[in-house]
Amino acid sequence: GQQVMQIPQYQHVQEGEDFTTYCNSSTTLSNIQWYKQRPGGHPVFLIQLVKSGEVKKQKRLTFQFGEAKKNSSLHITATQTTDVGTYFCAGGDNQGGKLIFGQGTELSVKP
Amino acid sequence: DAGVIQSPRHEVTEMGQEVTLRCKPISGHDYLFWYRQTMMRGLELLIYFNNNVPIDDSGMPEDRFSAKMPNASFSTLKIQPSEPRDSAVYFCASTFGVNYGYTFGSGTRLTVV
Numbered sequence A: 001g002q003q004v005m006q007i008p009q010y011q012h013v014q015e016g017e018d019f020t021t022y023c024n025s026s027t028t029l030s031n032i033q034w035y036k037q038r039p040g041g042h043p044v045f046l047i048q049l050v051k052s053g054e055v056k057k058q059k060r061l062t063f064q065f066g067e068a069k070k071n072s073s074l075h076i077t078a079t080q081t082t083d084v085g086t087y088f089c090a091g092g093d094n095q096g097g098k099l100i101f102g103q104g105t106e107l108s109v110k111p
Numbered sequence B: 001d002a003g004v005i006q007s008p009r010h011e012v013t014e015m016g017q018e019v020t021l022r023c024k025p026i027s028g029h030d031y032l033f034w035y036r037q038t039m040m041r042g043l044e045l046l047i048y049f050n051n052n053v054p055i056d057d058s059g060m061p062e063d064r065f066s067a068k069m070p071n072a073s074f075s076t077l078k079i080q081p082s083e084p085r086d087s088a089v090y091f092c093a094s095t096f097g098v099n100y101g102y103t104f105g106s107g108t109r110l111t112v113v
Helices: none
Strands: A004-007 A010-014 A019-025 A031-037 A044-049 A055-058 A061-065 A071-076 A085-092 A099-101 A105-110 B005-007 B010-013 B019-024 B031-038 B042-050 B053-056 B065-071 B074-079 B088-095 B108-112
Touching: A004 A085, A010 A019, A019 A085, A019 A105, A031 A071, A044 A055, A044 A061, A071 A085, A099 B042, B005 B088, B010 B019, B019 B088, B019 B108, B031 B074, B042 B065, B042 B074, B053 B065, B074 B088
Parallel strands: A010 A105, B010 B108
Antiparallel strands: A004 A019, A019 A071, A031 A044, A031 A085, A055 A061, A061 A071, A085 A099, A085 A105, B005 B019, B019 B074, B031 B042, B031 B088, B042 B053, B065 B074, B088 B108
């Protein structure tokens, strides 16, 4: 079945350093969404990418969708302690409304 | 809107007991999803509904699990009988449609002893 792989599993950075997480799918995706889950919390929707090669920015966060619509990345510039949490990508299949979530990247930021 | 509401927030039960988790989606959302989260397996889709109709239940682990959505404002996930390996956080999420983000509830942390 469809799989969405995400790397790295963990990332520890010093405050102010950049952070990137990568997402790869075994099949072409209809769209990709990104979520953030704070420790002890629930996933919160950040953004959706739909078009091939699409790039979107939210303040210090930059999201990209690959040309083949099989991969995506989230880059955070100059991390802050408030960025701590697990970042999930979730790929939409082309057959219905469901999303397949990656395993997530847990980000810790050392002040 | 109060968001997606799940109850209970925590549930501790003994092996063999029946457990019922509840979810109230956001009004107007046509899709409702049940996910299970564990350290080992991450976020797993169990089942989802569109307009109260189950569309895909291929993620339901086994016959011990069942889910219903009797109306647009309520869904239940039932485990009978429960087993220790069912211990996890169960999330309900809802959305307008395939091109919209999901809104997750706060989850139910289930512990089966």
